[in-house]
Amino acid sequence: MKQHGRNSFFVVGEGVIEFDRDGNALTRRPAAVEELRRFRFSRLGPEGAQLDEGTRVALADAMTAAGAQPESADPPVPAGFTYLGQFVDHDLTMDRTETQLGEDVTLDELVQGRSPALDLDSLYGRGPDDHADRVYYAADRVKLKVGTTSPASGPPGDQQVTLPMEGFDLPRFGQTGLTEEERRRPLIPDPRNDENLAVAQTHLAFIRFHNQVVDELALRGLTGRRLFEAARGQVVRHYQWLLRHDFLPRVVDPAIVDDVFTNGRRFFEAPRRGRPVGPHPTMPLEFAVAAYRLGHSMIRSEYEWNRVFNTGTGIPGTLFLLFAFSGTSGNFDGGSSLADLDDPHHESVDALPTNWIADFRRLYDFAEVDRPDLAPPAGGGNAAMRIDSLLVDPLDQLPAGTFGGRGAPVDDVQRNLAFRNLTRAGMVRLASGQQMAELLCVDPLTEEQVLVGNGGASLDQLTDEQRAAVAAATPLWFYALREAEFNGGRLGPVGGRVVAEVFHRAMEGSRTSIVREPSWRPVLGPDRRTFRMTDLLLFAFEGKADLLNPLGD
Secondary structure (H helix, E strand, C coil): CCCCCCCEEEECCCEEEEECCCCCEEEECCCHHHHHHCCEEECCCCCCCCCCHHHHHHHHHHHCCCCCCCECCCCCCECHHHHHHHHHHHHHCCCCCCCCCCCCCCHHHHHHHCCCCCCCHHHHCCCCCCCCHHHHECCCCCCECCEECECCCCCCCCCHHHCCCEEEECCECHHHCCCHHHHHCECCCCHHHHCCHHHHHHHHHHHHHHHHHHHHHHCCCCCHHHHHHHHHHHHHHHHHHHHHHHHHHHHECHHHHHHHHHHCCCCCCCCECCECCCCCCCEEHHHHCCHHHHHHHHCCCEECCCCCCCCCCCCCEEHHHHHHCCCCCCCCCCCCCHHHHHCCCCCCCCCCEHHHCCCHHHCCCHHHHCCHHHCCCCCCCCECECCCCCCCHHHHCCCHHHHCCCCCCCCHHHHCHHHHHHHHHHHCCCCEHHHHHHHCCCCCCCHHHHHHCCCCCCCCCCCHHHHHHHHHCCEHHHHHHHHHHCCCCCECCCHHHHHHHHHHHHHHCCCCCCCCCCCCCCCCCCECCECCHHHHHHHHCCCCHHHHCCCCC
């Protein structure tokens, strides 16, 4: 199973950065074949000075301190975009060619498969003709498999939750698995998309979207391989369009997004006179280890999940429960402890219980598509938390399955997501926020802005020496989040520029690309200019309220 964190990085032009048992970094030259088989990272900025462990612990504690935190505002970002962002991250970092190189994989396919691209390989794998990936597909080898929920117990008279429901869980190995963990494992190319229930239900929505596109194109007479390829092309283009026009402007300063997609990239793998850009993108460490970890700040500690699990019933969908009701991090047992989640042999059901199906009305705002019948109950919607330097405190106690640590002892500090992010950046010698500001030709945050912020983490508990170290060489992830505090809760000149340019390059380098096809326009939305995540959900669930919210009010 693919682990959530990486134990080494192949950085083009540098070599393989590996870490010993104490976390010390060593760089070695890779063999030629190994170089081809590794995911392709790069370094946009210079190497930077790193914080000592004590300062990283203190800063991580400050970022995950308990207390009230602001939701996103002006306008609020629906909470579903938090997990769409996670789904996108896994798409960008999915290795299609993770299996051994064989005669069926060409050199070009190998390099492409190790390159970041926004082409939904986490949904499709290498396609229905690949022997290993065929298991994700239905018998026709055109549609993707869906799963069936397991019956749940409910209060007297609530018969709906006691029934299995087909098409509302990810497909799973089930009884063919040898162990409890294997039976719960999802039949999808990237098991990270079952790390928590919200990203799992997002992946399921994309499965249903693909299958509905197949049904529509089949009406035109397409069949077999031609039907699959046409459907995948439609799905990928609409996906890229909604990322460009719906997702990115919610989390990055829209002026930066418009500049990059109108005028092109200026810093990351940008075209130079006489030096064309290569066909295969790399992924900057500054994006992967820092700037795109913005979504960690958007996570809520609890959700109005559906009619069964909400604050009105007294059992909201806590973050812990979203981990528990997943196959990669959890065990589908709501009575579990953290130790139970870490135990791959914990006995429970093999599929998501019916009473945990998502109510998508609570995760997205369907008012934008003029569907008042899809409004959530009063007080039942969820806004993402504001992008800032605060994380909800449950993120200091991550289940081991979120970082590939199940079945092994884990130190408490290693469960803190902020500490993991700060430490990983140090291990790859990431540039500081100030260094990146200089590289990108923008004014850096002042010392006061870094240390005081604007409604984010308080650094009062750090020592004077620790505060001075943070101010002098601010970790890029923390810097990007501080920057957002002064930019209306969106990434600004440093973090936003890195994210927008990487998205642009990842679309440009995809086999299917709206960047290389600038005349393309969506055909599955309300008009030729519009396709949003709400439009995707409406199409995927046939526009029916009882499918977007099968448990009712």
